[in-house]
Amino acid sequence: FSLTRMTWIKPSFLWMMYRSGWASKQGQERILAIDLKREGFDEIVRNAVLSSFREVSDLSKEEWKEKLENSEVRCQWDPDRDIYGNPIGRRAIQLGIKGETVKKYINDWIVNITDITDKVIEMRNSIQNGTFSEVMLPEEKKYII
Template identity: 45%
Template sequence: MNDIPEKQIRAVHDEQTIRVYQAYSDTIADAALAAGTFVSPPFKMDRMTWIKPSFLWMMYRAGWGFKDAGQNRILAIDISREGFGWALEHSCPSHPDPSMSPEDWARLKAASPVRIQWDPERDLHHQPLAHRAIQIGLCGEAVRRYVDEWIIRITDVTSLAATIYSHVEVGDLAKARELLPDERPY
């Protein structure tokens, strides 16, 4: 029996921060790690950037860092809870409600610099689970706030991802689970 609600934010967090994940190329990751925030260029401030509190969903999206060179570095970004709250308060769904007119949808998107999407959470083999993981798309003002105000710390967790993946590959799921970040309800 699954006791996890269908939609629940689960993340590594403390009283000041919540951790999100992103995957980038070496160029973007190295610049961000050196500066303690994303640097433009090479990071593109004018594009939507998706942050993910779920480590396993990030591993699914980036193929454990092996999917392609543009996602070979997995970064853990600790952001302020205040910033995370702002993002949620200024969000809209990534897709319109079927009852919305195109005009209403356009107005809602224009007024919301953040998109929320709930996708099936993934297990260690990237199989979908019954509950969902939140993906948060930042654009415009939200990207500027993320880069300039919210980021507290950036950590490269690429080697952790590779280590967990190596245990999955040989079937040692107990060891892989032991190494997963402790994501608790937010």
């Protein structure tokens, strides 16, 4: 984590487990759950600019590029995953933040940080030995604006 570069908020638990190899990839052996104030997350989403141009938007490519360059928040959508890391036919939002937005994230919006590494390793082991149950997964709620 660095205040001087973009940091990413990745709300999908299973996407993060795919990315971290269930806390087994080098440099990703520790998993933290970060709880944010709703108002902070709302502000991040409101200010997000898609990280890649979409012709279906109301913006020209030049307008999009200018918005992207001037924004502190980027949004990208990656394939969401199942417990085995396979794509599941929906997209998971990822929000990149920098500048003043990162400062607000750290100083104003984070309400709790929980180290869930032991739970993640327990889930990884249960997947490997065939005893995994979906009730082990953290609850994820739909985000409604």
